[in-house]
Amino acid sequence: MKTLVVVSHPEINNSQTQQFLMQGAKMLDVVWHHVEGLEKIDVNKEQKLLMEADRIIFQFPLYWYAAPAGLKDWEDKVLTRNFIYGDGNDNLMDKEFGIVVTTGMPLKDFQRGGSENITIDQMMAPLRAIADRAKMRVLPVFTIAQFQYLKENQQMQLLIDYQRYLTQKYPNSLKHRQEWFIREFSDRFKNFDETNYSECETILDTFIQQKEDLEQLRSTIDLIKQGEED
Amino acid sequence: MKTLVVVSHPEINNSQTQQFLMQGAKMLDVVWHHVEGLEKIDVNKEQKLLMEADRIIFQFPLYWYAAPAGLKDWEDKVLTRNFIYGDGNDNLMDKEFGIVVTTGMPLKDFQRGGSENITIDQMMAPLRAIADRAKMRVLPVFTIAQFQYLKENQQMQLLIDYQRYLTQKYPNSLKHRQEWFIREFSDRFKNFDETNYSECETILDTFIQQKEDLEQLRSTIDLIKQGEED
Numbered sequence: 001m002k003t004l005v006v007v008s009h010p011e012i013n014n015s016q017t018q019q020f021l022m023q024g025a026k027m028l029d030v031v032w033h034h035v036e037g038l039e040k041i042d043v044n045k046e047q048k049l050l051m052e053a054d055r056i057i058f059q060f061p062l063y064w065y066a067a068p069a070g071l072k073d074w075e076d077k078v079l080t081r082n083f084i085y086g087d088g089n090d091n092l093m094d095k096e097f098g099i100v101v102t103t104g105m106p107l108k109d110f111q112r113g114g115s116e117n118i119t120i121d122q123m124m125a126p127l128r129a130i131a132d133r134a135k136m137r138v139l140p141v142f143t144i145a146q147f148q149y150l151k152e153n154q155q156m157q158l159l160i161d162y163q164r165y166l167t168q169k170y171p172n173s174l175k176h177r178q179e180w181f182i183r184e185f186s187d188r189f190k191n192f193d194e195t196n197y198s199e200c201e202t203i204l205d206t207f208i209q210q211k212e213d214l215e216q217l218r219s220t221i222d223l224i225k226q227g228e229e230d
Numbered sequence: 231m232k233t234l235v236v237v238s239h240p241e242i243n244n245s246q247t248q249q250f251l252m253q254g255a256k257m258l259d260v261v262w263h264h265v266e267g268l269e270k271i272d273v274n275k276e277q278k279l280l281m282e283a284d285r286i287i288f289q290f291p292l293y294w295y296a297a298p299a300g301l302k303d304w305e306d307k308v309l310t311r312n313f314i315y316g317d318g319n320d321n322l323m324d325k326e327f328g329i330v331v332t333t334g335m336p337l338k339d340f341q342r343g344g345s346e347n348i349t350i351d352q353m354m355a356p357l358r359a360i361a362d363r364a365k366m367r368v369l370p371v372f373t374i375a376q377f378q379y380l381k382e383n384q385q386m387q388l389l390i391d392y393q394r395y396l397t398q399k400y401p402n403s404l405k406h407r408q409e410w411f412i413r414e415f416s417d418r419f420k421n422f423d424e425t426n427y428s429e430c431e432t433i434l435d436t437f438i439q440q441k442e443d444l445e446q447l448r449s450t451i452d453l454i455k456q457g458e459e460d
Contacts, residue, residue, distance in 0.1 A: 062332050064302075064309060064356065064360050065330045065355070065356035065357075066244050066296065066302065067357045068302070068306060069299050069300075069305075070299075072296065072297075072298070072299040072302045072303075073299035073303070075293075075294050076294065076298060076300075079294060116359060117362045117363075118356070118358075118359040118362075125352050125353065125355065125358070126294065126353050126356070127295075129294075129348040132347045133345075133347075135344070213454035223336075224301075
């Protein structure tokens with residue numbers, strides 16, 4: 001699977017979050033494409049990049065409940081009507097479309113009645129509508145809130161979740177997760193000798209199992225909490 | 231009431247719709263402010279313009295389910311956090327916020343299951359969220375669909391509705407409508423002599439009444455149609 005990450009940030013070098021994500025992306029076989037970094041937008045070249053990808057990710061910080069102007073400019077120029085759906089074209093049909101959005105606000109602010117009074121999902125509706133128009137398959141949004149407050153182990157967890165978002169097969173089933181971990185970590189562990197390698201596999205299995213258990217527990221807790229709030 | 235119309239269109243001179251609306255706006259005492267026409271964005275000057283207005287309208291054609299990049303760029307630069315809500319600021323509090331959006335697609339496309347699969351209201355949620363954050367009062371969106379297909383009398387009707395959207399007191403009650411018509415048309419008729427003037431007033435009253443009746447009839451027809459479709 002080929003993944004294209006279309007990144008928009010007007011000051012990407014000053015963004016800790018984007019630099020961190022870039023390190024994560026560089027460990028994988030994905031195309032990192034920073035739109036504000038382009039000297040000029042060559043529409044044909046950009047459209048070719050999109051057509052070569054199986055999964056297209058838009059990644060950006062939230063500026064006034066949407067992507068920065070740089071991404072909108074890129075959209076307005078690159079996504080010509082004819083390329084997306086005109087004249088019976090369907091150049092992006094069946095490709096996957098994902099969004100990685102970062103925000104300095106806590107997640108709880110993004111709900112009706114919260115201080116932002118709108119959900120992330122509502123804000124992303126215009127982008128999703130483009131994907132719908134292009135007959136793409138829409139992935140759930142990947143939100144990173146308050147990166148600066150994450151502890152180191154949380155950052156590591158985020159890094160792996162982000163990497164999975166970029167390259168793990170969809171939907172996010174146990175099988176796809178296991179396949180991803182084995183593929184990615186086999187690569188990373190390939191300098192280990194055989195004894196270590198099989199040990200790593202065991203660790204990996206345990207890790208995945210623990211992760212499953214944790215997620216299960218979290219869901220249960222969420223359900224209990226919901227019950228209490230009712 | 232002072233109205234500021236923040237217009238965004240990358241090729242405004244080639245847009246029949248925008249030229250038509252500009253003529254309508256010029257008949258009124260409103261500030262027409264074209265963001266792509268600015269040599270550079272002077273943040274202080276723009277913020278001052280906003281503060282001087284009682285009603286702020288964003289006006290633009292729909293590009294990929296949102297405003298053109300030019301408006302987003304203006305937003306990202308002018309609407310600093312500090313100006314909108316930081317440090318206890320509320321520079322735009324209680325001002326009215328409206329949106330005039332134009333589209334070449336028919337209105338029926340903008341619904342779940344329609345070819346655009348999203349409503350105008352859903353698309354405008356990020357802009358509304360800004361207004362909420364600034365504690366502004368949000369007006370209903372004014373949508374102009376397929377201007378190029380309107381007949382001359384429909385264009386005239388649109389012109390008046392648009393003018394009312396820019397300067398008529400909110401909410402859109404019969405009283406406010408009558409006040410608006412009398413104020414605006416008195417001005418336009420001021421060169422008439424007294425006999426003519428009172429005649430005009432009668433015509434105006436009849437016109438307003440007919441408009442009410444028409445709207446009532448249209449609602450009834452819509453209800454009947456809905457009933458048929460159920």
